[in-house]
Amino acid sequence: MVPILEVQDLHVSYRxxxxxxxxxxxxxxxHLMPNEILGVxxxxxxxxxxxxxxxxxxxxxxxxISRGSILFEGKDLLCAPAGELEQIRGKRISLVxxxxxxxxxxxxxxxxxxxQVLAAHESAGKSALRQKTRQVLASLFPKEADRISxxxxxxxxxxxxxxxxxAQAIACGPSLLIADEPTASLDSTTQKEILGVMRTLRxxxxxxxxxxxxxxxxxxxxxxxxxxxxxxxxxxxxxxRTVLSSPKHPYTRALFQSMPQILENTRDTRKTKxxxxxxxxxxxxxxxxxxxxxxxxxxxMEDCREREPAVVNLGESHTxxxxxxxx
Amino acid sequence: xQPLLRVEKLxxxxxxxxxxxxxxxxxxxxxxxxxxxxxTTLAVxxxxxxxxxxxxxxxxxxxxxxxxxxxxxxxxIVVLAESxxxxxxxxxxxxxxxxxxxxxxxxxxxxxxxxxxxxKGKLKREETKQRAVALMTQVGLSSDMFxxxxxxxxxxxxxxxxxARALALEPRVLILDEALSALDCSVQAQIANLLIxxxxxxxxxxLFITHDLAMAAHLADEIAVMNRGRVVEQGPAQNILRHPKExxxxxxxxxxxxxxxxxxxxxxx
Numbered sequence: 001m002v003p004i005l006e007v008q009d010l011h012v013s014y015r016x017x018x019x020x021x022x023x024x025x026x027x028x029x030x031h032l033m034p035n036e037i038l039g040v041x042x043x044x045x046x047x048x049x050x051x052x053x054x055x056x057x058x059x060x061x062x063x064x065i066s067r068g069s070i071l072f073e074g075k076d077l078l079c080a081p082a083g084e085l086e087q088i089r090g091k092r093i094s095l096v097x098x099x100x101x102x103x104x105x106x107x108x109x110x111x112x113x114x115x116q117v118l119a120a121h122e123s124a125g126k127s128a129l130r131q132k133t134r135q136v137l138a139s140l141f142p143k144e145a146d147r148i149s150x151x152x153x154x155x156x157x158x159x160x161x162x163x164x165x166x167a168q169a170i171a172c173g174p175s176l177l178i179a180d181e182p183t184a185s186l187d188s189t190t191q192k193e194i195l196g197v198m199r200t201l202r203x204x205x206x207x208x209x210x211x212x213x214x215x216x217x218x219x220x221x222x223x224x225x226x227x228x229x230x231x232x233x234x235x236x237x238x239x240x241r242t243v244l245s246s247p248k249h250p251y252t253r254a255l256f257q258s259m260p261q262i263l264e265n266t267r268d269t270r271k272t273k274x275x276x277x278x279x280x281x282x283x284x285x286x287x288x289x290x291x292x293x294x295x296x297x298x299x300x301m302e303d304c305r306e307r308e309p310a311v312v313n314l315g316e317s318h319t320x321x322x323x324x325x326x327x
Numbered sequence: 328x329q330p331l332l333r334v335e336k337l338x339x340x341x342x343x344x345x346x347x348x349x350x351x352x353x354x355x356x357x358x359x360x361x362x363x364x365x366x367t368t369l370a371v372x373x374x375x376x377x378x379x380x381x382x383x384x385x386x387x388x389x390x391x392x393x394x395x396x397x398x399x400x401x402x403x404i405v406v407l408a409e410s411x412x413x414x415x416x417x418x419x420x421x422x423x424x425x426x427x428x429x430x431x432x433x434x435x436x437x438x439x440x441x442x443x444x445x446x447k448g449k450l451k452r453e454e455t456k457q458r459a460v461a462l463m464t465q466v467g468l469s470s471d472m473f474x475x476x477x478x479x480x481x482x483x484x485x486x487x488x489x490x491a492r493a494l495a496l497e498p499r500v501l502i503l504d505e506a507l508s509a510l511d512c513s514v515q516a517q518i519a520n521l522l523i524x525x526x527x528x529x530x531x532x533x534l535f536i537t538h539d540l541a542m543a544a545h546l547a548d549e550i551a552v553m554n555r556g557r558v559v560e561q562g563p564a565q566n567i568l569r570h571p572k573e574x575x576x577x578x579x580x581x582x583x584x585x586x587x588x589x590x591x592x593x594x595x596x
Contacts, residue, residue, distance in 0.1 A: 043511035044482055158375060187375045187538035189582040214511045217584035244586050256586060258516035260545035270545055270564060271368075271523050274516040281511070282481040 002074075003031040004175055004208045005055075010068035012047070012054050012232075024050040024063070025232045029311075032208050034175065037199075039223030039240060040212040043255075045281045047232040048212045052180045055210070056089050072176070091121040094169035098181040100161035104153040110164045111137060111149035117168045132171070140167045140197065159190035163197060170201060177201075178210045183218065195222050216256060220244050225317075228252050231281065231292030233308075238318030248320045250299045251277070291323070299324055330362035330398075331532050332386070332419075332500055337395035339381050339556075355381040356392070357556035363549075365499070366526060368533040370547035370564070372540055372579060378556040379536045383502045386534065387421040388412060399500075417447070420493035424505035426485035430477040436463075436488060437473040443495035462491040467521060483514035487521065494525070502534045507542055519546060540583050544568050552576045 012025040024047045032038050042048035053059050055070060057077060070077040072093065077085065089095075097103040105113055115133045122129060138145040140163045153161055162182060169177055179198070183191040199222065201207055211223060219226055219240055226243040228236040228251065236249040247253045254277045261269075279285055279296045286292050287305075294304040301323055303309075309327030311319050321327065339356040355378045363369045371379045384390040386397055388404065396403040399419065404412055423429040430439055440459040444450060450458065460470045466487040477485055486506065493501060503522070507515045519542065525531050537543050543550055544564050551561040554575045560567065571577045 043513060188540065188584065189374050189538075189578060191584065192582045215584060216512065217586050220584065220586050255513055258513045259586070260516075260519070260541050268565060270547070271526075273520045273523060274545070276516045276520060277513045280481045280483055280514060 001033055003071075004034045004073060005032040005210075006069075006071040007031070007055070008069045008071070010051075010054065010070065011066045012050050012059065013064055013066055014060075015062045015064070021064070023232055025054070028068070028229075028232070028234055030227055030234065030237060032176070032210065034208050035202065035206050036225065037202060037209045037211055037223045039219035039226045040210060040229060041214070041216055041219065041226055041252075041255075042212070042229035043214050043281045045231070045286075046229040048214075048229050049180055050232075051229070052095065052178050052210070052212055055178060056093060056095060057085055058089075058095075087121075090117060090174075091172040092174050093176045093178065094172070094174045096162075096165050096169045096177065096179040096182045098184050100158060100165050100185070101153065103165055104161060106153055108152070109149065110151055110153070110156070110167075113164065114167050114171055117171045121172045136167050136171045137164075140164075157190075158186050159193055162186065162190075162194050166194075166197060166201070170205065170207070173205070174207065176208045176210070178212070180212045181214070182211075184213070184215075191218065198222075216244065217259065231286045233292055233321060234311075234319075235293065235322075236318075236320045238314070238320075239316065242316065242318050248314060248318070248325065249293075249322050250297050250324070251293045254296075254298060291321075303327070329401075331365040331400070332534075333362040333398040334382075334386065335360050335396045335398065337382070337385060337397065338393045339378075339385055339390060340393045354556050356385065356395075358395070359553075359556070359558050361551055361558060361561060363500075363532055363534065365532050366530045367548040368526065368535055368546050370535040370537060370543035370550045371553055372537055372543050372550060373553035373575075374538060374579070377553040379553050380504055381556075382553070383421060383504045383534065383536050386500075387419050387502050388416050389421070417443075417496035418498050419500045419502065420496060420498040421502045421504060422486075422489055422493055422506045425509050426482070426489040427477060429489055430485060430492075432477055435474050435476055436468075436480070439477070439488060439492055440495060443492055447496060458495070462494055465494065465525070466491040467517075481514075482510050483517055486510060486514075486518055490518075490521065490525075494529075498531075500532045500534065502536065504536045505538070506535075508537065508539060515542065522546060538579075540568075540579050541585075552579065 007028060007030050010025055010028040013021040013023045015021045040048050054065055065078060111133055114136055115129060118129045118132055137149050141148045148160060183194050202209055223240045226240045227234055230251050236243060236252050247256055257275045260274060277296050287295055290305040290307060291309050294300050303323045309321045309323045311321050312325040312327055313319050337356050337359040341353045341355055342350050345351050359382060371382060373379045385392045392405055396405050399415060404415055440462060441455060444455045444458055463470045468484060468487050507518055535543060535546055547564045550564045550567040551558045552575060560573045560576050571580055
């Protein structure tokens with residue numbers, strides 16, 4: 001099988017007024033197979049949203065892709081002319097945002113919002129597009145497609161709005177869906193429901209998916225592979241069951257330990273302090289030299305401060321960037 | 328032991344006019360009762376729309392309940408005269424989900440902290456400043472951040488600041504309305520630890536409103552499960568987790584995302 005997306009040595013930086021530019025992504029490499037769900041795990045400042053926007057070349061004006069290539073279906077998106085990119089965005093690659101209440105137009109009915117996406121990309125006649133709109137919405141709302149289609153966003157619940165956004169995203173039959181924290185503003189039961197919807201779509205439409213989140217637990221039982229992003233670098237990449245059950249990078253390990261595991265524990269650990277990673281991942285705290293996680297790392301060594309660790313292959317396509325494993 | 332906070336048959340009914348002019352009633356709270364003992368945590372869990380935030384608003388006097396009573400320090404704050412209620416209000420503080428929306432973006436950290444301290448009055452200028460520094464230390468912030476604006480703080484630091492501001496009025500109860508939900512996992516753990524610490528050192532009582540049952544279970548002594556404006560199940564956290572009685576509780580438990588979830592077979596590449 002040929003990968004649908006190959007990202008090689010991607011470097012993205014932001015200019016801020018007066019100051020030196022700041023690297024949001026530095027040397028990100030990964031590939032995505034058709035029909036695969038890649039979970040991208042990262043906290044604020046890890047560069048996960050920058051990754052989503054640079055894949056579509058939708059970076060803000062002070063953002064700049066300084067190096068690397070993004071091969072989508074064999075074509076380098078970074079070299080593609082603007083007209084061609086417009087044909088790809090929304091049609092071949094689509095993006096689902098975090099806040100459905102902000103991403104939807106407040107004064108248009110749900111059906112109209114899906115219709116406009118289709119109208120922008122497809123040349124078929126109006127009635128054919130209306131027909132298609134109905135089909136797409138019916139696939140996401142099997143029970144109450146008509147009511148939802150005629151509703152305005154404020155009349156819908158958070159989960160329903162998120163489904164409308166997904167309807168927009170799949171309307172033109174893309175082969176890649178990028179979802180940036182699509183469930184972050186939803187409660188856990190709705191989260192679970194939306195994850196179910198996305199899985200079904202993947203199975204039915206053969207979509208490849210990049211699912212960006214800060215919550216590792218969401219990826220369990222959902223993603224095929226997991227990419228852990230820290231400070232703009234790939235800390236760890238591997239099969240979801242491997243990374244989630246036996247993480248290797250000190251950051252991934254510490255992150256998982258910091259989550260309350262109340263259901264797994266047999267003894268009462270309530271109100272005991274959770275093991276935390278000291279400091280935070282905001283850009284200002286990242287060191288300029290050496291491993292980006294070094295200041296917060298529980299396993300730091302001499303080498304960590306001097307140079308960046310190389311990617312170590314641990315087998316079964318599990319890679320980690322850490323000196324502990326040879327780096 | 329006498330509970331610090333006791334809510335009895337609390338009802339909150341919102342009325343709104345629809346486009347045709349007829350009135351619709353929405354029963355956000357439908358007879359909620361519970362009690363919280365001092366220095367304990369009651370977690371209120373439920374799906375969006377179950378009425379848990381309305382409950383927090385009523386207890387913190389931001390909303391006036393339609394009927395029912397809220398007993399705090401032996402007095403019913405619902406029927407209290409405004410002048411009397413004003414004296415009790417500072418003792419129940421509310422912390423919101425998103426600190427970037429609940430802190431004034433144009434104020435410095437110092438101004439944000441000094442506002443409640445000045446409201447309290449009675450303190451000299453230097454004392455106020457000292458108190459502000461002490462509050463910062465208490466929540467794990469450094470006082471060199473005084474001149475920064477909220478935008479220059481990280482999400483975790485902003486939530487710490489929101490907690491410091493609430494503590495300024497020396498409250499006895501903190502209502503935490505999804506206070507951890509907008510934060511990264513590692514930051515959630517840090518703030519959870521801070522809450523545990525503050526409970527131990529200050530004897531703080533928490534009403535922890537959340538949809539995150541795992542965190543609720545970690546922090547709470549008791550859990551109350553809400554559905555459609557009612558508390559459908561309530562009890563010690565361990566009991567609720569291990570022996571849920573209600574369908575909605577089982578539903579919420581099943582939705583907890585967990586790293587140990589069943590795995591799906593990977594794709595061959």
